[in-house]
Amino acid sequence: MLLPAFEYARPESVDEALAELGRHRNARVLAGGQTLLNALKLRVVQPDVLVDVSRLEELRGIHAGGDGGLRIGAAVTYDELAGSPLVREHHPATAAMSARLVDRQVRARGTIGGNVCLADPTSNFPPLLVALGASLSVRGPDGSRDVAAEDFFVAPYLTAVRPGELLVEVRLPPLASGERVGYESLQLGTDSWALARASALVRCNGAIEHARVVLGCGPVPVRQPAMEAALRGRAATTEAVEAAAELAGEDFEPPTDVHASSEYRHAMGKVMAARAVLAATREER
Amino acid sequence: MGDSAHPITVTVNGERHERTVLGRQLLVHLLRDALALKGTHIGCDSGNCGACTVVCDGQAIKSCMMLAVQADGRAIETVEGLSGPLEPPDPLQAAFTRHHALQCGYCTPGMLMAARTLLAENPRPTQDEVRRAIKGNVCRCTGYVNIVRAIQDAAGTLE
Numbered sequence: 001m002l003l004p005a006f007e008y009a010r011p012e013s014v015d016e017a018l019a020e021l022g023r024h025r026n027a028r029v030l031a032g033g034q035t036l037l038n039a040l041k042l043r044v045v046q047p048d049v050l051v052d053v054s055r056l057e058e059l060r061g062i063h064a065g066g067d068g069g070l071r072i073g074a075a076v077t078y079d080e081l082a083g084s085p086l087v088r089e090h091h092p093a094t095a096a097m098s099a100r101l102v103d104r105q106v107r108a109r110g111t112i113g114g115n116v117c118l119a120d121p122t123s124n125f126p127p128l129l130v131a132l133g134a135s136l137s138v139r140g141p142d143g144s145r146d147v148a149a150e151d152f153f154v155a156p157y158l159t160a161v162r163p164g165e166l167l168v169e170v171r172l173p174p175l176a177s178g179e180r181v182g183y184e185s186l187q188l189g190t191d192s193w194a195l196a197r198a199s200a201l202v203r204c205n206g207a208i209e210h211a212r213v214v215l216g217c218g219p220v221p222v223r224q225p226a227m228e229a230a231l232r233g234r235a236a237t238t239e240a241v242e243a244a245a246e247l248a249g250e251d252f253e254p255p256t257d258v259h260a261s262s263e264y265r266h267a268m269g270k271v272m273a274a275r276a277v278l279a280a281t282r283e284e285r
Numbered sequence: 286m287g288d289s290a291h292p293i294t295v296t297v298n299g300e301r302h303e304r305t306v307l308g309r310q311l312l313v314h315l316l317r318d319a320l321a322l323k324g325t326h327i328g329c330d331s332g333n334c335g336a337c338t339v340v341c342d343g344q345a346i347k348s349c350m351m352l353a354v355q356a357d358g359r360a361i362e363t364v365e366g367l368s369g370p371l372e373p374p375d376p377l378q379a380a381f382t383r384h385h386a387l388q389c390g391y392c393t394p395g396m397l398m399a400a401r402t403l404l405a406e407n408p409r410p411t412q413d414e415v416r417r418a419i420k421g422n423v424c425r426c427t428g429y430v431n432i433v434r435a436i437q438d439a440a441g442t443l444e
Contacts, residue, residue: 001311001330007289008308008354030352037311037350038331050308052355079344103421104399105335108344109351190420 003040010052014139014168017053021164022141024049029166031075031114034106059113059168062086068174074113074167078102081112091132091172093181093280097124113167116152119159119220121254122193126153127216128183130223131199134172140165153220179203182279184272185216188259195260198248198272202280204236211277215252215269222251227273236281238274245274293357297322298366306353313337315353316363324364324394328423335422338395339363345402347421364394367401377401377439386435388426395422400436409442 011017021027028047030036031054039045053059059075068090072081081087082099101107101124115125116136129136129149136147138161147160154160161167175181185197197216203209211231213224230244254265289308294301297320304319316322316339328336330349337348340362367375374382377397387393396419403410403418410418415436416429424432437443 003309003311005288006309007287008291008352009289010354033352033355034332034350037352040309041331052352054355103335104402104418105338105345105347105350105421106332108341108346 001041003037004043004046006040006047007049008052009049010055012056014053014056014058014166017051017056017166018139018141018164020049020051021166025163027051029053029117031111031117032077032106032109033114034102034110035114035118035120053113053166054111064090065174070172072112072170072172074117074169075111076113078107078110078112079104082107090174091181093183094128094132094172097128097183112170116170117159117161117167119153119155119157121156121219122197122217124183124185124194124197124216127197127199127214127221128181129170129172130214130221131181131183131201131212132172133201133212134170136160136167137169137171138165139168144168146171149221150223156219175201176203178205178209180280182276182281184275184279186268186272193259196254196265196268196272198269198276200273200276200280202231202236202277204281206235208232208234208236208277208281211280213248213273213277215248215273217265217269218252218254224248224250224252224273226250231277236278238278241277241281242274245270245277248273291354291357293354295353295356295358296360298362304353308352308354310353311349312339312351312353312356312361313348315356316348316361322363322365326391326394328391328395333423334392335395335399335419336392338398338422340398340402343402343405345399345421362398362401364397367397377404377436380435380439381432384431384435384438386428386431388428392422392424392426396424396432400439403436404440409440410437411442412437415440 027049030050030052059073061073062084063071064086078098078101087095134149152160183199185194199214201212208231211228226247234240248270256262326336328334332350339348415433
């Protein structure tokens with residue numbers, strides 16, 4: 001299909017990309033293009049200018065801090081996340097999740113930055129990044145600012161990145177000793193959108209010391225403080241976790257659509273929350 | 286605001302091409318229309334079916350989901366690169382023939398190119414690995430069993 005007319009720009013640096021974005025009110029950032037090209041075909045977006053950041057070296061790196069925290073460039077692909085020795089060592093669940101996303105063709109092109117900036121409510125990364133306590137580094141004409149993942153997702157398909165700004169980096173804090181990550185999702189088939197999703201970061205030393213549980217597939221990913229509080233101090237048994245998960249669903253307002261009702265997704269959100277926590281307590285490193 | 290034109294250099298099946306493309310031109314159209322390589326098929330045109338799969342710098346990608354200008358400086362391999370019309374078929378192609386791994390044939394070029402990248406990374410894949418590798422390729426005849434067998438046979442892992 002022929003795409004609508006636009007100007008294509010391939011800047012050589014983040015500064016040049018920001019200049020392009022500043023010059024044109026109706027510009028879009030192109031990274032892997034695995035959603036944007038379809039949106040262009042469907043005329044859902046009709047930008048004047050497409051600013052291609054997919055080759056910017058500044059956005060292509062994965063770096064580890066001395067503490068095991070990771071700085072991941074926004075244009076790093078799913079394949080690169082999955083194959084990175086640093087990600088596999090310091091954030092094995094993130095690497096494992098990336099290795100199973102969509103299909104090999106999409107994993108070769110799709111990027112973590114494109115994924116989170118799209119802010120599709122059914123995506124894997126948004127709830128995971130909130131559970132990990134990630135922060136996102138956004139650059140604009142006036143400099144950089146860091147946005148906590150919890151504040152980054154504003155509404156479906158809307159993030160804290162303002163016009164003229166560019167997401168440059170995703171920062172994953174180090175996992176503390178005893179901290180593990182789990183994620184679970186309910187899909188109708190292996191290729192369908194998720195109906196409900198949960199990610200959990202759990203610190204477990206015999207008993208659960210701390211848990212961060214996040215539900216996905218509502219308008220934005222949401223923390224589950226009542227469930228988190230109920231888990232604290234409990235043994236990581238199926239019974240205890242499932243009992244705590246009865247309290248999940250706070251501020252979780254998934255839509256009703258052809259795939260499932262809101263009520264069903266809400267009920268399944270609790271099940272996913274329990275499974276994600278149990279997966280986190282049993283994750284092998 | 287309108288179109289923009291860009292000179293690009295792209296290597297396709299080992300041959301270097303210099304072309305000027307519109308910013309909005311898809312890679313699959315460059316291959317099929319400008320370079321007359323019709324082996325790469327357009328199925329869904331929305332990234333779902335994998336019929337347009339080609340290899341870009343060693344990775345399988347969907348050529349309807351990449352701009353032609355993004356192929357600048359890249360090496361692309363299409364199904365025509367597997368074997369010429371007067372040459373013996375590539376081992377993967379021969380295995381597809383032996384196992385009747387194509388019915389209508391529409392998905393075949395994409396299946397072959399996805400399989401090619403799998404075997405380059407993992408020369409002896411299990412059946413599960415083959416199935417996962419062609420997850421992005423839809424066969425509208427639903428002939429998956431023979432396709433998986435053919436790929437395993439080419440890899441020497443068919444039991």
